[in-house]
Structure formats: C-alpha cells, structure tokens
Amino acid sequence: MLCNNVLRLSLQDKFNLTCVHNTAISELMRCIRTQTNNLITEVSERENTAMSLGLAHGLSRYKLKFSGDKIDTMIIQAVSLLDDLDKELNNYIMRCREWYGWHFPELGSVVQDHAAYVKTVKKLGMRTASITMDLSDVLPADLEQRVKDAAQISMGTEISDEDIRHITGLCDQIIEMQDYRSQLFEYLRNRMAAIAPNLTVLLGELVGARLISHAGSLMSLAKHPASTIQILGAEKALFRALKKKHDTPKYGLIYHAQLISQSSQKIKGKMSRMVAAKASLSIRVDALGETDDADLGTLQRGYLENKAKELESIESGKMGGIGGGPKKFDKYQNKSQVFQYHGGNDNTMTPKVKKEPTDFFNQSPAPGKLNKLFGEEELKVENGDNGHAETTEEPPSSGKKSKKRKLVAEVEEEVAAPLEDTENVDASGGKKKKKKKVKTEAEEEEA
Numbered sequence: 001m002l003c004n005n006v007l008r009l010s011l012q013d014k015f016n017l018t019c020v021h022n023t024a025i026s027e028l029m030r031c032i033r034t035q036t037n038n039l040i041t042e043v044s045e046r047e048n049t050a051m052s053l054g055l056a057h058g059l060s061r062y063k064l065k066f067s068g069d070k071i072d073t074m075i076i077q078a079v080s081l082l083d084d085l086d087k088e089l090n091n092y093i094m095r096c097r098e099w100y101g102w103h104f105p106e107l108g109s110v111v112q113d114h115a116a117y118v119k120t121v122k123k124l125g126m127r128t129a130s131i132t133m134d135l136s137d138v139l140p141a142d143l144e145q146r147v148k149d150a151a152q153i154s155m156g157t158e159i160s161d162e163d164i165r166h167i168t169g170l171c172d173q174i175i176e177m178q179d180y181r182s183q184l185f186e187y188l189r190n191r192m193a194a195i196a197p198n199l200t201v202l203l204g205e206l207v208g209a210r211l212i213s214h215a216g217s218l219m220s221l222a223k224h225p226a227s228t229i230q231i232l233g234a235e236k237a238l239f240r241a242l243k244k245k246h247d248t249p250k251y252g253l254i255y256h257a258q259l260i261s262q263s264s265q266k267i268k269g270k271m272s273r274m275v276a277a278k279a280s281l282s283i284r285v286d287a288l289g290e291t292d293d294a295d296l297g298t299l300q301r302g303y304l305e306n307k308a309k310e311l312e313s314i315e316s317g318k319m320g321g322i323g324g325g326p327k328k329f330d331k332y333q334n335k336s337q338v339f340q341y342h343g344g345n346d347n348t349m350t351p352k353v354k355k356e357p358t359d360f361f362n363q364s365p366a367p368g369k370l371n372k373l374f375g376e377e378e379l380k381v382e383n384g385d386n387g388h389a390e391t392t393e394e395p396p397s398s399g400k401k402s403k404k405r406k407l408v409a410e411v412e413e414e415v416a417a418p419l420e421d422t423e424n425v426d427a428s429g430g431k432k433k434k435k436k437k438v439k440t441e442a443e444e445e446e447a
Contacts, residue, residue, distance in 0.1 A: 003029040071195045072217040078188045079209035085181045089114075092174045096121065100167055103127060103159045106150035110143060115178060120147070122171040125164050127151040198282035198297030202304075203257045203275070210253050211279075222287035229283075230254060230276035254279070259304050267311045274304060 001020050002008045008019040037045050093114045101108055104127040111117045119138045124130055130151040135144045185205075192200045192208055196218060199208040214232055215221035224232070231238055233252030241248045251260060251272040263271045278300040285296055 001025045001028075071191060072212060072219075075188065075191050075195065075209050076213040076216075078184060078191065079206065079213050082181065082184055082188065082206075085177060085184070089174065089177055089181070092170065092177070093118065096167065096170050096174060099170070101156075103156045103163075104151065104154055105156050106154050107147060110146050110150055111139065115175075118171045118174045122168050122175070125168070126159075127154055127156065194292075196283065196286040197292060197294035198286050198300075199279065201294045201297035202279055202282050202301050203254065203259075207253060207257050210256075211283075214253060218283070218287045222284045224280070226273075226277040226280040229280050230272055259301070259308065263308055264312060264315060266315050267308070270311060271304070271308060274307060278304060 002011070003021070003026055005021050008021045011017050011019055032039070037043075037048055040048075043051075096118060097108055100121050104124075107117070107120065107127075111120055116139060120135060123135065123138055124133060124147075128151070130148050135147065139147065188209055189200075189205045192205045196208055196212070199211075202208075203211070211229070211232060212218055212221055215224060221229070231249055231252045232254070234249040235252075237249045240246075250269040254260060254272055254276055255268075257275060259275050260268055260271050282297050282300065285291075
C-alpha cells in the first residue's frame with residue numbers, strides 16, 4: 001500500500017511489484033500522520049517538530065535544484081543588470097566628454113565613438129603630449145593625424161595634473177564597465193540559447209530576454225496570446241489610447257526586433273502582427289516542447305523575411321504606380337462643415353409680388369373685344385412670321401358687311417402698331433403728349 005501514485009507506478013515498472021493506491025489508503029496515511037506523537041513514544045514532540053521542519057526544508061531545496069524557473073530568474077536578473085549598465089555607461093561617458101571637453105573640446109568632434117574617445121583620453125592626458133604620443137593602437141592613422149592637428153590649435157583651458165588624474169580614473173571605470181557588459185551579454189546569450197532557442201533565433205537575445213522579464217517567466221509568457229505579446233511593454237499607451245478613444249499602439253517591446261525595426265514605416269504594423277503570431281508559437285515550443293533545437297525558429301524567420309520582401313514590393317508598386325498591386329486609397333479625413341443659420345427662414349408668409357405695369361399701347365387687342373365693339377362674329381387671329389396679326393374672313397354676304405370688315409381690319413392694324421408719337425417726351429417740360437383719338441368712319445356712321 002502506497003500513498004503516492006507516482007511512486008506506485010515507478011515500483012511497478014522497475015520491480016514488477018503489485019502496489020495498491022486508492023482513497024482509503026490516503027485517508028489511512030493521513031490519520032497515521034496526525035497521530036505520530038502518540039504512536040512513537042520514544043520521540044518527544046519538540047524533536048518531532050524539528051524533524052518535520054528539516055524535512056520541509058530538504059524538500060524545498062530539492063524542488064529549487066530541479067526547478068525550471070530558476071534559469072528564468074537568472075535571465076531576468078541578467079537582462080535587468082544589462083539595462084542598468086547601459087544607463088550608467090551613458091551617464092559616465094557624457095560626464096567624461098563634458099569634463100575633458102574644457103581642456104580639449106575639439107577631440108569630441110573628431111572622435112565620435114565612445115569607447116575610442118575614452119581610450120584616447122586615458123592615453124593622451126594633456127593635449128600638449130599629443131605631438132609625441134603614438135595613438136596608432138587606439139585610433140586609425142587619419143584620425144590620429146587630425147587629433148594632433150587639432151591639439152596644436154585647441155581653444156581649451158589649461159588644467160592641472162590632479163584634474164587629469166581624476167579624469168583618467170573615470171576612464172578606467174568606464175573601460176571596466178564596458179568589459180563587464182560584454183561578458184554579461186555573452187552569458188545572457190548562452191542562457192537564452194539554452195532555455196529559448198526558437199525565440200532567440202526569431203527575435204534576438206535581448207528582445208526575448210526582455211519579454212521573459214516582463215512576463216515573469218517563460219511559462220507565464222507562453223500563456224499569453226499573440227495579441228498580448230504584440231503590445232507587451234506598451235500598457236500605458238494602450239490604456240491611454242482607450243481612455244481618450246485614440247488609435248491603440250501596434251507594438252511594444254517587440255518593436256526592437258530586427259524584422260520589425262528594419263521594415264518600412266507602412267508595413268511595421270503588419271510585420272509586428274505576424275512576428276507576434278510566430279513568436280507565440282516559438283515560446284510555447286520552447287516552454288512545453290521536448291526538443292532543444294531551433295529548427296522551428298529558423299523556419300519561421302525565413303518565412304517572415306520572404307513575407308517582408310513581398311510587402312515591400314507591394315508598397316513600392318503602390319507608390320510607383322506599376323504592377324498589378326492593389327490601388328492606393330487616400331486616408332479618410334473627417335472634414336466638419338459649419339452651416340450658418342438664416343433668420344429670414346422663420347417667416348412663413350409668402351412675399352407680395354409686384355405686378356409690372358402693362359403697356360397697353362404695344363399690346364394687341366383681344367379678338368373678343370373687337371367683336372363686341374363691332375357686333376360681329378369672332379374672328380380667328382393667328383400670329384405670322386413677322387409678328388403681325390392675320391385675320392381670316394368669310395366670304396361677304398352683302399356689300400355693307402364686307403365694308404365693315406375692311407374697316408375692322410384697318411383699325412386692328414393701327415392699334416397693333418407701336419405708337420411712337422405718344423412715347424416721346426418733351427425736352428423742356430418732360431410731360432407726355434396726349435393720345436389722339438382715332439375716329440373711324442364706322443364710329444361716325446354709328447353716331
């Protein structure tokens with residue numbers, strides 16, 4: 001009878017023994033452990049407590065010795081120390097450049113590399129010693145000659161030997177820190193290649209180590225989806241964008257990967273999404289897989305490099321207008337239009353339309369009025385090409401009626417014609433002349 005099922009299986013496989021493990025045996029062992037002080041009378045309660053504590057400590061040490069998270073802890077501490085060293089080195093180098101710049105300011109513009117600058121300052125000392133100093137082991141020949149020429153015409157101030165001694169001590173510390181940083185980076189590279197080979201090949205040592213440090217462990221990182229890995233490290237920007245309803249960030253720590261940082265700006269978002277998807281697969285293989293090779297990471301990196309070239313060619317086709325790539329659409333921009341309100345629209349009453357005065361002199365009389373005037377039947381009036389009215393007459397029934405019809409036609413022509421004499425105005429008085437009445441023979445006969 002065994003209380004541990006794993007031990008039962010191991011004994012059955014190796015020694016072919018029949019072992020029993022069930023809930024009743026577990027309950028029996030629990031009762032025995034609770035009554036240990038009463039069953040073993042030779043051992044006091046104080047000694048039994050000390051033995052229990054020692055056993056607990058031994059089990060904890062055994063678990064820590066074979067813990068898989070212990071290597072994660074070493075990686076987390078190493079990458080954190082590496083970041084701290086970078087910050088301190090930047091501060092020390094800036095202080096060294098500023099301090100020695102008072103004595104030899106031209107050296108900073110000639111030597112741009114920080115490590116070469118520090119080594120040059122340490123070996124050179126006073127700028128007056130540059131004429132006879134050999135700097136070939138620190139600088140190339142062209143830079144060495146430029147440094148010597150600049151030292152002869154330098155505008156810097158004079159400093160004492162004690163100042164040079166302190167500046168040289170600062171240079172020694174910078175060089176030691178740089179050497180230790182190189183050793184620490186090599187240690188981190190070896191650790192990452194052992195614990196996460198696929199992630200190291202895909203993203204690099206520093207980016208992979210920073211992702212593990214941000215998540216807490218490799219197993220915790222493996223539980224994250226690809227969308228979380230993509231923006232890991234940009235949580236503040238994400239929540240700020242959600243609060244202000246702006247565009248969310250496209251990448252976090254993964255931006256420093258070579259596949260994303262070397263891509264063009266227009267495809268960085270697409271590349272970060274694809275790299276995060278492949279990185280999540282690589283992390284799960286490294287955390288839960290049984291193999292230690294980096295075949296999956298190498299295969300995925302090759303796929304992503306080909307995909308990046310394809311996207312670059314598509315974007316270049318869009319910009320150049322060549323090839324059968326998709327059309328380029330302009331980015332939508334919301335343009336707000338402001339309309340001004342007119343107060344006159346509140347009036348619902350229809351405006352009064354002034355009637356234009358009619359010109360009775362140029363207006364042709366209606367046929368019905370002529371008929372009532374002369375007591376004749378309606379005459380058919382048609383407009384001709386020349387604008388004059390034409391009348392159609394029936395054949396005269398008698399001589400008197402035909403004579404009246406002729407007179408009516410003459411009157412109609414006279415009324416239709418414009419009366420120019422009535423429209424003229426006297427230059428002196430400005431009054432219109434009175435219209436003369438037209439008396440026809442027909443009116444005289446009726447009178």
